[in-house]
Amino acid sequence: MFAWSSVCGDRPAVMGIVNVTPDSFSDGGRFLAPDAAVAHGLALVAAGADVLDIGGESTRPGAQPVAEADELARVVPVVARLAAGAGVPVSIDTRKAAVASAALEVGAAIVNDVTAGADPAMLPVVADAGAGIVLMHMQGDPQSMQNAPAYGDVVVEVGDFLAERVMRACDAGLDQSALCVDPGFGFGKTATHNLSLLTRLAELVTRVDVPVLVGTSRKSFIGSLLGGAPHARDDGTLATVVWAVDRGARIVRVHDAGAATDALRLLDVMASLDAKAVA
Ligand code: PMM
Numbered sequence: 524m525f526a527w528s529s530v531c532g533d534r535p536a537v538m539g540i541v542n543v544t545p546d547s548f549s550d551g552g553r554f555l556a557p558d559a560a561v562a563h564g565l566a567l568v569a570a571g572a573d574v575l576d577i578g579g580e581s582t583r584p585g586a587q588p589v590a591e592a593d594e595l596a597r598v599v600p601v602v603a604r605l606a607a608g609a610g611v612p613v614s615i616d617t618r619k620a621a622v623a624s625a626a627l628e629v630g631a632a633i634v635n636d637v638t639a640g641a642d643p644a645m646l647p648v649v650a651d652a653g654a655g656i657v658l659m660h661m662q663g664d665p666q667s668m669q670n671a672p673a674y675g676d677v678v679v680e681v682g683d684f685l686a687e688r689v690m691r692a693c694d695a696g697l698d699q700s701a702l703c704v705d706p707g708f709g710f711g712k713t714a715t716h717n718l719s720l721l722t723r724l725a726e727l728v729t730r731v732d733v734p735v736l737v738g739t740s741r742k743s744f745i746g747s748l749l750g751g752a753p754h755a756r757d758d759g760t761l762a763t764v765v766w767a768v769d770r771g772a773r774i775v776r777v778h779d780a781g782a783a784t785d786a787l788r789l790l791d792v793m794a795s796l797d798a799k800a801v802a
Pocket of ligand 1: 548550578582583657739
């Protein structure tokens, strides 16, 4: 049985991203060959990643869906090798229950589902395997989600959605300790929506009774503030990582695991000195 407390019980966890895709927005094509993906995963762990998240379908705005057979062929060999050799839990980033099931069979411990269980077979597959899950909020689907995202109050609506999906997962037989939620930065959100979710993250953290994961790495709202191509957004990403963890996020999903690990170590030292100064 996977429990999130095993990776983020004492301190926040860094989830390193391994995109086995030709078209992800910041690193598409770099790790499509299985050897390159495995080497990248091992390098992320050496740099400090506590979990590896392996994906075979880009969910960037406008991305075309990937056929199940193609996604399976991309991710299963990589998941198998990293689950056996990386020494950290492996997560499979997929919205297809069949892909999740195949990845769990070869050793994945977590399913990262950007649709929070839209495939009706997803929650039963995860429950049967005793695996963990990331339930993410997205408005619309990747093909159209950035056309005109609209909310009354984005923080309240995302919180309502995530709370409802937590209940649904528990009803499907998952233990609450296996659940984690993610507001879904960049998934059907304008830059202003993303910034509201970050600035009011503490509201979301208190709203749900499970760990919150934040995936801001290299996202376009950082580029809209600072300029720069996706791979030049790691410095801006770090600011969001430190901000989010200081406001209660327990897992950060990043491309540059080394920088996030260092920043969070420093934050931890400062937080404990601050606590002593207050005491
Ligand atoms: N972002 C991407 C893909 N999967 N999963 C979660 N849970 N949260 C995210 O923010 C998220 C995700 C976007 O693509 P990337 O893999 O290139 O970062």
